[in-house]
Amino acid sequence: MLEIAHLNKSFSLGGTKRVLDDFDLSMRPGEFVSLIGPSGCGKTTALRIVAGLLEQTSGTVTIDGSVSTGPSRDKAIVFQHFNLLPWRTAIDNVAYGLELQGMPKAKRMQVATEYLDLVGLTESAQKYPSQLSGGMRQRIGIARALAIDPKLLLMDEPFGALDALTREHLQGQLARICQERNLTTLFVTHSIDEAIYLSDRVVVMGVQPGRIIAEFHITMRKPRGDYNFRAEPEYAQVREDIWRLLEQQIVRAERVA
Amino acid sequence: MGAATAAPVADASSTPRGRSLADRIWTRRNGLRVLSLVTVFLVWEIWGRANPFFASYPTAILGASGRILLPEVLPALTTTVWALLVGMAISIPIGVMFGFAMARFRLIEIALLPYMNAIYATPRIALIPVLVLWLGIGFELRVTIVALGAVFPIIINSYAGAKHVDEELLDTGRAFMASERQLLRTIVLPATTPFVFAGLRIGLGRGISGVIVAEMTAALTGIGRILISHAKYLQIAELFVGIMVLGLFSLVLFDLLNRSQRRLTPWAATDGT
Ligand SMILES: Nc1ncnc2c1ncn2[C@@H]1O[C@H](COP(=O)(O)OP(=O)(O)O)[C@@H](O)[C@H]1O
Ligand SMILES: [Mg+2]
Numbered sequence: 001m002l003e004i005a006h007l008n009k010s011f012s013l014g015g016t017k018r019v020l021d022d023f024d025l026s027m028r029p030g031e032f033v034s035l036i037g038p039s040g041c042g043k044t045t046a047l048r049i050v051a052g053l054l055e056q057t058s059g060t061v062t063i064d065g066s067v068s069t070g071p072s073r074d075k076a077i078v079f080q081h082f083n084l085l086p087w088r089t090a091i092d093n094v095a096y097g098l099e100l101q102g103m104p105k106a107k108r109m110q111v112a113t114e115y116l117d118l119v120g121l122t123e124s125a126q127k128y129p130s131q132l133s134g135g136m137r138q139r140i141g142i143a144r145a146l147a148i149d150p151k152l153l154l155m156d157e158p159f160g161a162l163d164a165l166t167r168e169h170l171q172g173q174l175a176r177i178c179q180e181r182n183l184t185t186l187f188v189t190h191s192i193d194e195a196i197y198l199s200d201r202v203v204v205m206g207v208q209p210g211r212i213i214a215e216f217h218i219t220m221r222k223p224r225g226d227y228n229f230r231a232e233p234e235y236a237q238v239r240e241d242i243w244r245l246l247e248q249q250i251v252r253a254e255r256v257a
Numbered sequence: 258m259g260a261a262t263a264a265p266v267a268d269a270s271s272t273p274r275g276r277s278l279a280d281r282i283w284t285r286r287n288g289l290r291v292l293s294l295v296t297v298f299l300v301w302e303i304w305g306r307a308n309p310f311f312a313s314y315p316t317a318i319l320g321a322s323g324r325i326l327l328p329e330v331l332p333a334l335t336t337t338v339w340a341l342l343v344g345m346a347i348s349i350p351i352g353v354m355f356g357f358a359m360a361r362f363r364l365i366e367i368a369l370l371p372y373m374n375a376i377y378a379t380p381r382i383a384l385i386p387v388l389v390l391w392l393g394i395g396f397e398l399r400v401t402i403v404a405l406g407a408v409f410p411i412i413i414n415s416y417a418g419a420k421h422v423d424e425e426l427l428d429t430g431r432a433f434m435a436s437e438r439q440l441l442r443t444i445v446l447p448a449t450t451p452f453v454f455a456g457l458r459i460g461l462g463r464g465i466s467g468v469i470v471a472e473m474t475a476a477l478t479g480i481g482r483i484l485i486s487h488a489k490y491l492q493i494a495e496l497f498v499g500i501m502v503l504g505l506f507s508l509v510l511f512d513l514l515n516r517s518q519r520r521l522t523p524w525a526a527t528d529g530t
Contacts, residue, residue, distance in 0.1 A: 053428050071434050083429040087447040087524045096443070097433040128524040148433070 001184050002027040002050070002152055007059035009045055019045050021209035023059070030182040034195035034202045036242065038250045042210025043188040047156050050186065051077045063152060073101065075152040076145035080160050082137045084129040090140050091116060091125040097148040115143040118177065135166035142174065146181075153178075153185045159194065171197055172225040179223055192242050196235060197224055204245050207253040214245055313493040318501070321494035330483060330502050337479035338506070340396060341468050344403025348460060352408045353453055356415025357445075366416075373416075377409040381467055389475050399471045399479075406467035407460030411453065418452025419445055451525060454518045461514060465507055 007023040010016045019042045027033050035043050048054040050061050052070040061068045063075065076097070084093045092099075095112035103111070116122055119139035129137050138158055145153060158174075159167040175198055178185050189195050195202045199218055206213040216238050220229050229235055298315050305314025313321075359366045359373075381402060392398045422445050430440045472481020480503050487495040 051432055053432055071432050073434065077432045079425070079429065081425065083425050085426065085429075085444065085447070087450075087522070100430075100433050100435050100439055100443075130524060144433075 001029040001031070001064060002186065003060075003062040004046075004050065005060050005062070007046065007049060007061070008057045009042070009049060009054075010057050018209040020049075020056075021211045023211060025203060025212065027184055027186065029184055032178055032183075032185045032187065032198055032200050034187045034189055034199040035205060036189055036192065036195050036202055036246070037205030037210070038207055038246060038253050039190060040253065041205045041207040041249070043190075043205060044156055045210070047077070047154050047186065047188050050152075051075060051154050053077075073148060074150055075154060076148050076150035077154040078138070078141050078145045078156070078158045080157040082129070082134075082141045082161075084137055084140055084144075086129050089126050089128055090121060090132065090136075093129070093140050094143045094147050096144055101148070111147055112143075115147045116140075118146070119143045119173065133166075134162050135170060138162065138170065139173070142177075146177070146183075151184060153183050155185065155187045157188050157190065160190070167194075172223075174198065175223045175225055192239055192246070193230075195242070196238055197229070202238070202242065204242055206245075206249050213249070214242075216242065310491055310493060313497050317494040318497045321492075321498050325495055325498060326502075330480075330498060333479050333483050333499075334502060334506060337468055337472065337481070337503075340399035340479070341403055341464055344400045344468070345407055345461065345464055347400070348404045348408035348411055348464075349457065351404075352411025352456065352460070353415050355408075355412045356417075356453075356456075357419050357449070359412070359416045360419035361445075370416075373409060373412055376405075377413055381406050381463070382470055385471060385475055394476045399468050399476055402467040402471045403464040406463035407457075410459035410463065411456040414452045414456030414459070415449055418449035422448045447522075450522050451518075454514070454522075457514060458511070461510060465503075465510070469503070 002025070004023060004025040007020055008018075009020040010018045023042075023046055025033070035046065037043055045054065049056045050068070052068060052072060052075070063072075068075070085096065088096065091109065091112050094115050095108045098108035098111060113122070113125070116125055119142055121136060121139055121143070124132060124136060129140070132140070138161075141158070159170055162170065171194060177183070178198075187195075187198060196218055200222075202216045202218060203212055204214040204216070205211065218234070218238065220232055220234050221227075301312070302314045302316060305312050305317070309317070355369070355373075359369055384405065385402065388398055388401055392401060426444050426448070427440060430444050435443060468479070469481045469484070472479040473485045474481075476482075477485070480499055483499040484496060484503075487493075487499065
């Protein structure tokens with residue numbers, strides 16, 4: 001479904017800084033993959049290249065067989081800081097992508113209402129983002145992304161700016177939605193627990209340069225909010241393994257910096 | 258939001274005690290205002306009667322209003338306002354267009370920004386003599402003074418607003434496949450609106466003072482002439498009628514501006530209602 005091959009990215013600021021080094025990742029349809037790594041390892045950079053917001057230095061991104069070179073209808077992104085348009089009501093934010101595509105007003109309002117319902121914000125349709133809590137704002141961010149019916153959902157630490165309780169609640173909601181709709185999701189996080197909760201596969205990144213150093217398939221039954229998955233031996237094992245890898249990388253990042 | 262939190266609030270406001278407390282505070286505040294007003298007027302009346310050529314006094318001003326408000330001040334106000342509104346109507350679209358153009362096109366920015374800042378910093382009063390040479394002392398002069406006063410703050414503010422639109426929001430638009438035009442309409446324009454209003458507010462103030470100065474010094478018409486001519490003959494009460502009408506009218510204009518801003522940027526409302 002998604003095929004990322006030999007992706008390299010360098011930034012030139014005075015000298016050149018190598019951020020992504022031969023980054024390879026392929027995803028099958030309906031798969032939920034988490035990208036986890038220490039801060040500054042290039043997660044956002046990788047996601048932005050896939051989203052088409054940033055150009056790679058070399059390498060290719062292919063979606064369903066066709067090379068992706070910029071933003072397109074078949075992928076949608078959810079941002080860490082929500083990035084809602086403050087001058088649009090909740091429903092108009094959800095309808096934003098559809099409006100840009102030229103969908104007639106009556107039709108896009110109907111679709112937007114459907115997605116507001118999906119994230120449980122029917123009542124808040126006419127509110128502005130400034131009148132809503134962080135958790136509600138991000139649910140609108142998710143509804144906005146889903147409303148364009150993307151093949152690929154990209155999420156950059158979507159719950160990173162939320163408090164722990166809201167975070168847990170939205171994780172459960174997202175797990176349910178992704179499973180029901182069989183969404184292909186690439187999810188960036190720096191929470192090991194969150195990655196295990198949501199993912200079919202957790203991809204661990206190393207720093208300097210940013211590259212993939214390990215992969216873990218999570219085989220516990222989904223949805224994992226329905227039972228105490230943290231009590232499973234698999235949870236403890238994977239958590240421990242990922243933590244060891246990340247710890248090494250964090251030490252390494254500090255040494256180089 | 259839930260019924261549980263709404264109930265105690267409803268209880269408190271439905272008891273007579275709760276309401277009357279709010280009422281009492283409100284009444285007391287207004288009472289204080291009336292008291293302050295009465296005191297000021299009383300002192301002014303007494304002091305003014307003793308020094309009639311310094312500051313006049315309320316009853317004299319009231320009398321003067323009766324004499325000159327309709328036959329003299331209102332036609333003068335119409336003259337002034339007409340020039341003010343035409344000048345503002347010219348400077349708003351021009352100001353917004355230049356501001357956006359400078360923010361979006363680097364070449365235009367480099368070419369124009371130094372002039373903008375220089376002209377903005379120059380007192381417009383200094384331009385009146387040369388403008389009289391070019392335009393005479395008629396309607397065009399006053400409109401030009403207003404436009405020159407208003408257009409630069411509008412340009413500078415629209416420019417600053419359009420220049421500093423949140424990059425993350427622009428990226429969001431791009432990710433959802435917005436064209437350049439759509440980015441302009443759905444992000445840059447609304448993000449800049451509050452800045453345009455800030456420019457408008459400064460511009461309106463400069464426009465009002467500009468037209469009055471032009472009327473007092475060169476054009477000798479409108480409210481400016483009223484102020485000058487009554488001052489010349491030491492008709493202090495009449496002079497104060499002119500000042501008050503001008504002040505009141507400015508207040509109305511600024512209030513209109515604030516209202517239209519609230520209408521056009523409802524998302525910026527600070528209260529949660
Ligand atoms: N526009 C840019 N110019 C220069 N360096 C950048 C730029 N964007 C990101 N970087 C650098 O690339 C590295 C990876 O950043 P990022 O992808 O945001 O990491 P992460 O999301 O994993 O925390 C960081 O060291 C950052 O400083
Ligand atoms: Mg990041």
